[in-house]
Amino acid sequence: MILCAGRNETFDFAKPIGVGLIESAITLTKLILEEKPAFLFFVGTAGSYGKYQPFDLVHSHSAANIELCFLQNKCYTTLQNSIDVEKVHVSRGTIYPSPIVNSSNYITTDITLAHKMIEKNIDLENMEFFSVVSVANHFHIPCSGLFVVTNYCDENAHRDFIHNHAQAKELITLHVEKNMKI
Incomplete structure (x- = not known):
């Protein structure tokens, strides 16, 4: 099952699950209970902390939920804040790096x-990937995410996101249509 956030980030080939950590967790749980998918593939846009450039295409199966106050030693959590997808279809000993995608309801x-x-x-x-991976792991469903970078996480993040969003969505569509049977 192909998933996307929703609102202004929808695709004809993907089911929208909502924006942010809460909407996406609730909607995805409902979808899984109703449709029982064998695999989840989340597509969306992402901001880069600096390693990736706008319009880079990034595949991931690792997510985190780190709030900025954690980086400043001004908060803590007793919850697991970094997770990997259960790699159900990967043989033992297979090691491959996966960029970590952080999710928060706030933009850096x-x-x-x-x-x-x-x-x-x-x-x-x-904003959604940590929820997607968490829910997928809860139901033991393999999943991954495909992201196109729209912006750097800096003072121009929102402006650049708005400017680059349509082109990023086109790149996602081209990649999915070329590489997946939809």
Whole structure:
């Protein structure tokens, strides 16, 4: 099953699950209970903490939920804040790196904090992916995500996102149509 966020980020070939951590978790849980998919493939846009450039295409199966206050030692959590997809169809011993995609209901606009994310080996941010991976793991469904970078996480994040969003969506569509049977 191909998934996307929704609102202004929809695709004809994907089911929208909502924007942010909560909407996406609720809607995806309902979809899984109703449709019982064998695999989840999330497509969407992402902001880069600096490693990737706008319009880079990035595949991931690793997600985090790190709030910026955590980087400043001003908060803590007792919850698991970094997860990998259960790699059900991968043989033992197969090792491949996966960029970590951070999810928060807030967008990073501070380049200093973005660089701190890179220091923690977190490369991108997307508001839904942590929920997607969490729900998929709960139901033992393999999943992955495909992201096109729209912007850097800096003071121009929103402006650049708006400017690059349509082209990023086109790149996602081209990639999915070329590489998947839809």
